[in-house]
Amino acid sequence: MAPRTIRKKPASAAGPRRPAPRPDPDESARTQAVADRLHTLAIHLLRWLRKEDEALGLSGSRLSALSVVVFAGPVSLGDLAAAEQVRPPSMTPVVLALEQAGLVKRRAHPADRRTVLVEATAKGRExxxxxxxxxxxxxxxxxxxxxxxxxxxxxxxxxxxxxxxEDDRSG
Amino acid sequence: MAPRTIRKKPASAAGPRRPAPRPDPDESARTQAVADRLHTLAIHLLRWLRKEDEALGLSGSRLSALSVVVFAGPVSLGDLAAAEQVRPPSMTPVVLALEQAGLVKRRAHPADRRTVLVEATAKGRExxxxxxxxxxxxxxxxxxxxxxxxxxxxxxxxxxxxxxxEDDRSG
DNA sequence: TTGCTTAGTTAGCCTAACTAAAGTATGCTT
DNA sequence: AAGCATACTTTAGTTAGGCTAACTAAGCAA
Known part of the structure; x- marks a missing residue:
């Protein structure tokens, strides 16, 4: 059906009116409680989803690196290492494994042949x-x-x- | 961050699990879209929270085991291993490390001295x-x-x- | 007693993922 | 050309976590 945003105020559960955002101790406790439940949910959700990953046959670090390559386009091995917060030597075998699996391709940078550009293959994207x-x-x-x-x-x-x-990361 | 290409695909391509009560293509696509965003959020949220864990100085497996001990009360090493889905020999060093950190205590089972009961200390709970x-x-x-x-x-x-x-896990 | 079972530890090995340091090839500057 | 800088690879080693097999100690049963 038309996924239209049907807006209706849930008068029942909404609780008392809070006209101004001020440091209300009650509200703070409430926020904590909701945060706690959201936290637990996120953990359980991802744990539950992890089993799907096993079907892929890619370990976490490889999957993560592949994802960077796919979404950040051709990227140098060094930049990839930086994005994954590891040293370049740690990235070398990861990229090699991905290449052997046919998921990425390595080629020289056109202007700087020291640089290894890693890019996703169609198979990698798939x-x-x-x-x-x-x-x-x-x-x-x-x-x-x-x-x-x-x-x-x-x-x-x-x-x-x-x-x-996002605000937090940049701000 | 990710350039998502949300494709209208028949629901059958997505999940092997259960037959939807009514395969409404519109609603299914909508559900997929929301699922996708929720998925991304959960990943980002936990990645963002992970940095808090480092302050604790406990690795994932130890933290997880500690959590079982704290919440499941005194528990035998074997049961703990089973709860963490590892073999008993793998649990031994984990418990030793937790004990050395003063977070758990090991004691013999009163009725069966073969059994090692692991229980949380106040420090562990804290x-x-x-x-x-x-x-x-x-x-x-x-x-x-x-x-x-x-x-x-x-x-x-x-x-x-x-x-x-929860329903999914039990059902 | 003798012998089987169970709980946990020890020993030895494996893999994944990381590291620092040294090596190689290339690029840049003077 | 000489020399330094950069980008990556190689080498060698660490750490965390897992495993099996073999062992010890304790319980149980005949």
Missing amino acids: QLTRGRRLRVGQLANLLEGFPARELDELERTVDMLRQKL | QLTRGRRLRVGQLANLLEGFPARELDELERTVDMLRQKL
Whole structure:
């Protein structure tokens, strides 16, 4: 059905009116409680999703590196190492393994032949997409049957949190 | 951050799990989209929180074992190994390290002296609580300033998802 | 007693993922 | 050209975590 944002104030559960954002101790405790539950949920959710990754046959560090290569385009081995917060020597075997699996290709930088440019192959992109789809599909099963209204709420909340996270990282 | 290509795919391609009660293509695509964003959020959230753990000085497996000991009360080494899904020999050094750190205590089972009972010390409980508080506090900062209505929504959604997860695990 | 079972430890080995330091090839500057 | 800088690889070693097999100690049963 049309995923339209049906907005309705949940008068029942909304609690007392809070006209101004001030450091209310009650509200702070409430925030903590919600944070705690969100924390636990995130852990359980990812643990639950991890089993999907095993089907891919890629270890965590390789999967993570592949993801950087796929999304950040051709990237030097050094930059890739930096993105993954490891030293270049640690990245060398990871890239080699990915190359042997046919998921990335290494080529020389056109202007600086010292530099190894790593780029994703079509197969690499596919594989990452497939893994993502496995996870997301699994998660979608969980959400299947949620009424549209709940999905709307969830989406809005998720976006808000992502925004906050981003703000925090840059700010 | 990720250039997501959300494709309208038949739901069958996504998850092997259960037949949806009604395969409405629109709603299914919507569900996938929300799942995708939730997935990304969970990853980012935990990655962002991980840095808090470093302050604790406990590796993942030790932290996890400690958490079992704290919450499941005195537990035999074998049961602990089973809970952590490893073999008993792998658990031995973990428990030793926790004991050396003063976080757990080992004692003989009163009725069966072969059995090693592992129980948390006050320090162990504190440390776990502290770690949790670090994470949750960090997360709470993120939520600080959310209007009460949003918190309510978030809480309800989180609880729903946790319920679903539990259902899935048992069912 | 003798012998089997169970709980945990010890010993020895494996893999993954990291590291620092040294080596090699290339680029840049003077 | 000479010499330093940079980008990566190689080498050698660490750490964390896992495993099996063999051992010790304790319980149980005939």
